[in-house]
Amino acid sequence: MIACEVVIVGGGLGGLTLAASLGAAGIDVVCLEREAPSRTRSAAHDGRTTAIAYGPQQVLAACGVWDKIERDACPILRIHVADQDSPPSLSFLHHEVGAAPFGWIVDNRTLRRALEERIAELKRHVRVLAPAQMATLDCGALQARVTLTDGRVVTAQLAVGADGRRSASREQAGIGSYGWDYGQTAIVATLLHEIPHDNIAVENFLPGGPLATLPMTDARRGHDGLTHRSSLVWSEQTAAAQALMTCDEAAFTAALQEKVGAWLGRVRLEGPRFAYPLNLRRAKRLTAPRFALVSEAAHGIHPIAGQGLNLGMRDIAALRDELVRATRLGLDLGHPDILRRYEHARRFDNGAMVLGMDLLVRLFSNAIPPVQTARRFGLGLVQHIGPVRRFFMRVAMGERDTAPFPTPKTG
Amino acid sequence: MPHAAPSVAEDEVARFSAQATDWWNPEGSFRALHRLNPLRLAYVRDNICEHFNRDPEKRQALRGLRVVDVGCGGGLLAEPLARLGADVTGVDASEEGIAAARAHAKLSGLKVDYRVDSVEALAASSARYDVVTALEIIEHVADLKSFLAAATKLLNPGGLMLLSTLNRTPRSFALGIVAAEYILGWVPCGTHEWQKFVRPSELTRHLEGQGMTVTDLTGMVFNPLAGAFELRKGDLRVNYLLAARKA
Numbered sequence A: 001m002i003a004c005e006v007v008i009v010g011g012g013l014g015g016l017t018l019a020a021s022l023g024a025a026g027i028d029v030v031c032l033e034r035e036a037p038s039r040t041r042s043a044a045h046d047g048r049t050t051a052i053a054y055g056p057q058q059v060l061a062a063c064g065v066w067d068k069i070e071r072d073a074c075p076i077l078r079i080h081v082a083d084q085d086s087p088p089s090l091s092f093l094h095h096e097v098g099a100a101p102f103g104w105i106v107d108n109r110t111l112r113r114a115l116e117e118r119i120a121e122l123k124r125h126v127r128v129l130a131p132a133q134m135a136t137l138d139c140g141a142l143q144a145r146v147t148l149t150d151g152r153v154v155t156a157q158l159a160v161g162a163d164g165r166r167s168a169s170r171e172q173a174g175i176g177s178y179g180w181d182y183g184q185t186a187i188v189a190t191l192l193h194e195i196p197h198d199n200i201a202v203e204n205f206l207p208g209g210p211l212a213t214l215p216m217t218d219a220r221r222g223h224d225g226l227t228h229r230s231s232l233v234w235s236e237q238t239a240a241a242q243a244l245m246t247c248d249e250a251a252f253t254a255a256l257q258e259k260v261g262a263w264l265g266r267v268r269l270e271g272p273r274f275a276y277p278l279n280l281r282r283a284k285r286l287t288a289p290r291f292a293l294v295s296e297a298a299h300g301i302h303p304i305a306g307q308g309l310n311l312g313m314r315d316i317a318a319l320r321d322e323l324v325r326a327t328r329l330g331l332d333l334g335h336p337d338i339l340r341r342y343e344h345a346r347r348f349d350n351g352a353m354v355l356g357m358d359l360l361v362r363l364f365s366n367a368i369p370p371v372q373t374a375r376r377f378g379l380g381l382v383q384h385i386g387p388v389r390r391f392f393m394r395v396a397m398g399e400r401d402t403a404p405f406p407t408p409k410t411g
Numbered sequence B: 001m002p003h004a005a006p007s008v009a010e011d012e013v014a015r016f017s018a019q020a021t022d023w024w025n026p027e028g029s030f031r032a033l034h035r036l037n038p039l040r041l042a043y044v045r046d047n048i049c050e051h052f053n054r055d056p057e058k059r060q061a062l063r064g065l066r067v068v069d070v071g072c073g074g075g076l077l078a079e080p081l082a083r084l085g086a087d088v089t090g091v092d093a094s095e096e097g098i099a100a101a102r103a104h105a106k107l108s109g110l111k112v113d114y115r116v117d118s119v120e121a122l123a124a125s126s127a128r129y130d131v132v133t134a135l136e137i138i139e140h141v142a143d144l145k146s147f148l149a150a151a152t153k154l155l156n157p158g159g160l161m162l163l164s165t166l167n168r169t170p171r172s173f174a175l176g177i178v179a180a181e182y183i184l185g186w187v188p189c190g191t192h193e194w195q196k197f198v199r200p201s202e203l204t205r206h207l208e209g210q211g212m213t214v215t216d217l218t219g220m221v222f223n224p225l226a227g228a229f230e231l232r233k234g235d236l237r238v239n240y241l242l243a244a245r246k247a
């Protein structure tokens, strides 16, 4: 039997960030990951990049991970939103909300490597078991216990579900969820291009779904003289996406070049294409006795504004704050007060973001003329009203104080 | 991993659990205490840290301090204090309480010295402490004066005493007895006798008679909007906490 204070089910980017955050605060953690390290570290495992907003960057800095990725993180200084290539469109400049960039683009493999490195430094407090798959979770009055498929048992004061959208721990804890499919699939790939991106992120709302190019640091070794890089997230109706996934690279590049136009110059793929079906899944509650959900296990959303992990990072920061507060009171880390405060702190923000992103998807993924007119009008309006613009930008930057009411202080 | 509980055999877990579950079930008969606990702990920690010049941000803020919790019940206060590094003794007259406390401490992997004893008997021994805590207990004792004399005797010179109880006011009758016991069912009916509630002025007078100096009085007030208790300096009408120093 393995004993610890907090057991985290799932060692994706969410689970690992929580493990590092708690370990840095001196809390003893065991993190369970189903896949073997040889698999999670391989290039074929995750082709995505993550847009890390200012708030989540602070979370990574606080647990000592940011230092390790800063060099490979490309700042976003301008966000350009286009509606099916036609003006007016929105353009956000970062110094309208202060000196810091909107966020940084980091590829997921770099982020994972940095998290693992930090966790190795924190080995006094953090253990990652992999491969280690949860079979059952049993949250009793006195402790939480996870039984692995290989028979090992891990006990803790609190169990955290960070096992992604199809969270089995969520189900085991008896927390229901709801969701729907967008009928869209995101194609993700890293692009090499001729003209520098000037740190601009472009999101173009096309009828089939949004197409985004996100600025990355230059390639160490380019191809065909192309060294500038951007990350492509191209959402399409699933049938169209399947065609784009199966066609040869030349055909794909031609289709892509047509969509992104001339602003990046000539483009080509740096590596393979990855396909992610897009759906929404949200847990009905975030907590059960001795159990809390974070990140995608709590809410999987559409990547339309690159907010998925950002939202998860805010869960992680809130849970970390509550657990640190509890350690300073000497409380059992499964104390209901901790869970009540966590649920309270996160419910509004998560709800607003999940609904907001869903609305964006529905509003922008169609070509119905009145909707088109309305949203152009909407974009034009936002562009011209300073406070509204700044509010949107702050939310996009992932600051935590945008919730309309503060959480009550109870000592 | 310094804070981890040691491995416990399956059958022991089951046996201990049966004893400890009532005291330690956050939704059971001690629900109100569980909800109050973080707030009481914050008060106790902050007063001890201030008095003994400790950093309240440290996980082991109370390391090395000798604390006795009088009327410790199942150990709801004693265990957190032990986690904060204090060297804790818990005394309670109830054998079941102490049995539950012992069982639970074992499960939590914490060392607390639990004893079935009265405060007077303990004071008659040579044991002395840096801190005496007696929370939600003095409204239950038969002889307050003798209780406070013994509690004072348990303290080292310069030691700190922390008490909490219910004031004897019309409001405490309405909230502490009628609402808490009969309407909301937070505590079992018959838990409290209003006549035994103690006014802050009476408590201060008793303590001063023992040579103690009262350094703080703070109210614990239920805020229905937040659904939680909070500390409020000026409002001692129902639940309140008190800190006193021995010369």
Ligand SMILES: Cc1cc2nc3c(=O)[nH]c(=O)nc-3n(C[C@H](O)[C@H](O)[C@H](O)COP(=O)(O)OP(=O)(O)OC[C@H]3O[C@@H](n4cnc5c(N)ncnc54)[C@H](O)[C@@H]3O)c2cc1C
Pocket (backbone or CB within 6 Å): A009, A010, A011, A012, A013, A014, A015, A032, A033, A034, A035, A048, A049, A050, A051, A052, A132, A133, A134, A135, A162, A163, A164, A165, A168, A169, A186, A188, A233, A276, A294, A295, A296, A297, A303, A305, A306, A307, A308, A309, A310, A311, A312
């Ligand atoms: C196309 C796309 C683009 C995105 N872009 C962005 C972006 O720009 N910015 C942003 O902030 N977010 C973005 N996101 C979201 C982001 O990728 C996720 O939020 C992030 O990866 C965090 O996921 P997670 O760790 O919660 O879950 P996951 O990555 O799903 O990790 C869950 C882990 O749990 C493990 N697991 C599952 N079951 C068990 C079990 N029973 N026992 C043990 N382990 C188990 C799995 O193996 C997995 O490793 C994007 C998502 C998509 C699909």
